[in-house]
Amino acid sequence: MLIGLYNYWVVVVLMMIGFYIVIAHGNLVKKIVGLTIFQTSVFIFYISIAKVEGGTAPILHAGIEVYSNPLPHVLILTAIVVGISTTALGLALTVRIKEAYGSIEESEIQSQDNQIQDAHTQGALSQSTESRESP
Amino acid sequence: MxxxxxxxxxxxxxxxxxxxxxxxxxxxxxxxxxxxxxxxxxxxxxxxxxxxxxxxxxxxxxxxxxxxxxxxxxxxxxxxxxVRHKPLLALLVVTITGSLLIFGTLDMPYFGAPDAPIHTHVAPRYINDSMQEVGVINLVTAVLASYRAFDTFGEVVVVFTAGIGVLALLSVARRREDDAVIELVNDSMHEQHLILRIVTKMLIPFILLFALYVQFHGDFGPGGGFQAGVIFASAIFLYALLFGLSTARRVINQSIIRLVAAVGILLYGCVGVVSMLNGGSFLDYNVLSSDPIAGQHLGILLIEWGVGCTVASVMVIIFFNFAGRQEDNQKAQNEEDIDANRAL
Amino acid sequence: MTLDINTIVEILSGFCLLIGSFLCISGGVGILRFPDFYTRMHAVGVTDTLAAGMILVGLMLQNPDALVVIKLLMILVMTLFINPTASHALAKAAFHNGLMPVLDDTEILNSKERNKTTDNDLEPK
The missing domain is CATH 1.10.287 (Helix Hairpins)
Incomplete structure (x- = not known):
């Protein structure tokens, strides 16, 4: 059982490491790396289930009977290229966040946002008290 | 073993x-x-x-x-x-999710088992009949470009959209750069990276040639538009890294590369429309030629070409915009530094 | 006892593969044992180029198909170009960033201690 399921367990471990990086780290670039690890673990999962014992690469050749399953290969082939494009989009957002906030640490961005919000609510409060006092 | x-x-x-x-x-x-x-x-x-x-x-x-x-x-x-706070909660969540997933794997067929459900459903048809139906010995290409061509079309559109997204987020309007400045940068880089530059200059044609080989050999061996696109793009990245972004921008015209990205997708879609006009369904290549197998070959060739164009140019667009943004930020930083020095 | 040509080719191929593998391992040992960045680089850069070459030559001898041999030959030429260039680029980058080679024994000892602490910090438990 250990050997039969080893691939899937590694996939789960990698997936959880990626997941952990995404939820526990505050740095946005690190989060994206975590997301990439998560993504790659799914690729490994698909490719693992496509493998057939004693099979070869799915390129037809005379004298070979057993081939690995080509369908997951196709799905993952396109997913890798789509993955890098979406990662690039995420990184582009990170760059813009850095330019807007001066930092890519989640906590810092949050505190800056809170400050702005506080300023707004305070402004609104003082306005409303003024309007109440005026009549 | x-x-x-x-x-x-x-x-x-x-x-x-x-x-x-x-x-x-x-x-x-x-x-x-x-x-x-x-x-x-x-x-x-x-x-x-x-x-x-x-x-x-x-x-x-x-x-x-x-x-x-x-x-x-x-x-x-x-x-x-x-990390300031203790990551215990995150660890807890991760451990619980992980153990549930591992519990889930216990029901899965063992690794490599030939009788797993995935190998009994559509794969036998691909392996046994694709030679008669599509006539391409690389099954991955046959499935990617013919059986699941509509799905691949969607993926290419996603890649294209991501490219547009990066363009929208990062692109900066730039003036035509001064020749003298480019020459100056070029000369200083030439002194710094002499060996790298010479070796790269020798290798880049081979990388481009290899990309084309991968593109057109996809029917017979591993390869196809996606692979060729990224290899082609990496050759251009290498050039931009060692010869400077401005020089690379002169070699690869930015508006043309954007056009190529769009044309790739358009080519893909047009193949589908033409097969509809010929009386088949969308992306059914059998009707493209009088002989179904020849039609399949033509269709696969065209859409792989479209995929290759789009993927390569979107990758180049992404890299050039990131690098261009970085260059601009650095320039702005330098100017600020100079201003600050003057003020002092 | 007469040796036919196939056996000789087979033995030669095995010999090349063995030497290649040995060089790979020695490069790996070098990267772990040598005191500073440049000597490590040297260990890996030199042995890996030769090791990859030897393994490729061994594989060429194994394969009767001319097309495969030509492909392997092209990989060999590429490796001979790329490996030394990569080593050069690495060493140059290190020197450019002010990393100095360790020259005498006391420094080696110091750096060993330093490496121990940093390695422990970086390595996964």
């Missing part, structure tokens, strides 16, 4: 690298390790018979994504802030 040993070694190494990535604070090292992670994954895919996928992952995971990370890190700073 030896295959199993290689498999287990590679997977264990992957876990080690992933843990190292999670623990590192230096983002430069993280990006470097992510590249190693990509390369290990690619080797694993070769061991799992997925040669087409390994190709792509080697070019994308170890090459392009690492490079993008580096460009971003130069803009956003190299070190990560230490």
């Amino acid at each position: 030896i295959g199993l040993l290689i498999d287990i070694t590679l997977l264990t190494l992957l876990v080690g690298v992933a843990i190292a990535i999670a623990r590192m604070k230096d983002l430069f090292a993280v990006a470097m390790l992510a590249g190693i992670y990509g390369l290990l994954t690619a080797s694993f895919f070769v061991a799992m018979d997925a040669v087409d996928v390994a190709f792509t992952e080697a070019a994308v995971g170890a090459g392009i994504s690492t490079l993008l990370m580096f460009v971003v890190i130069t803009m956003t700073g190299r070190s990560e802030d230490p």
Whole structure:
């Protein structure tokens, strides 16, 4: 059982490491790396289930009977290229966040946002008290 | 047996690298390790018979994504802030999810079992009948470009859309650069990277040639538009890295490359429309020629060409916009520094 | 006892593969044992180029198909170009960033201690 399921367990471990990086780290670039690890673990999962014992690469050749399953290969082939494009989009957002906030640490961005919000609510409060006092 | 040993070694190494990535604070090292992670994954895919996928992952995971990370890190700073709160809650969530998933795997068929459900459903049709139906010996290409062509169309559109997104977020209007400035940068780079430049100059034609080989050889061996696109793009990245962004921008005209990205998708879609006009359904290549197999070959050739164009140009667009943004930020920084010095 | 040509080729191929593997391992040992960045680089850069070459030559001898041999030959030429260039680029980058080679024994000892601490910090448990 250990050997039969080893691939899937590694996939789960990698997936959880990626997941952990995404939820526990505050740095946005690190989060994206975590997301990439998560993504790659799914690729490994698909490719693992496509493998057939004693099979070869799915390129037809005379004298070979057993081939690995080509369908997951196709799905993952396109997913890798789509993955890098979406990662690039995420990184582009990170760059813009850095330019807007001066930092890519989640906590810092949050505190800056809170400050702005506080300023707004305070402004609104003082306005409303003024309007109440005026009549 | 030896295959199993290689498999287990590679997977264990992957876990080690992933843990190292999670623990590192230096983002430069993280990006470097992510590249190693990509390369290990690619080797694993070769061991799992997925040669087409390994190709792509080697070019994308170890090459392009690492490079993008580096460009971003130069803009956003190299070190990560230490985590202030205790990550116990996150660990708890991760452990619970992980154990549930592992519990789920207990019901799965063992690795490599030939009678697993996945191998009994559509795969036999692809393996047994595709030679008569499509006539391409690389099954991955047959499935990608013919059986699941509509799905692939969607994927290419996603890649294109991501390219547009990056363009919208990062593109900066630039003036035509001064020849003298470019020459100056060029000369200083030439002195600094003489050996690298000469070797690269010799290698780039071969990389481009190899990309074209992968593009057109996809019917007979591992290859196709996605792989060729990323390899082609990586040759251009190499050129931009060693000969400067401005020089590369002169070689690769930006408006033309955007046009090529759109034309690739358009070509793909047009093949589908033409097959509809010929009386078939969308992307049914059998009607493209009087002989169904010849029609399939023509259709696959055209759409792989479209995919290659779009993927290569979107990758180039993404890289040039990131690098251009970085250059602009640096310029602005320099000017600020000069102003500050003057004020002092 | 007469040796036919196939056996000789087979033995030669095995010999090349063995030497290649040995060089790979020695490069790996070098990267772990040598005191500073430049000597490590040297260990890996030199042995890996030769090791990859030897393994490729061994594989060429194993394969009767001319097309495969030509492909392997092209990989060999590429490796001979790329490996030394990569080593050069690495060493140059290190020197450019002010990393100095360790020259005398006391420094080696110091750096060993330093490496021990940093390695422990970085390595996954």
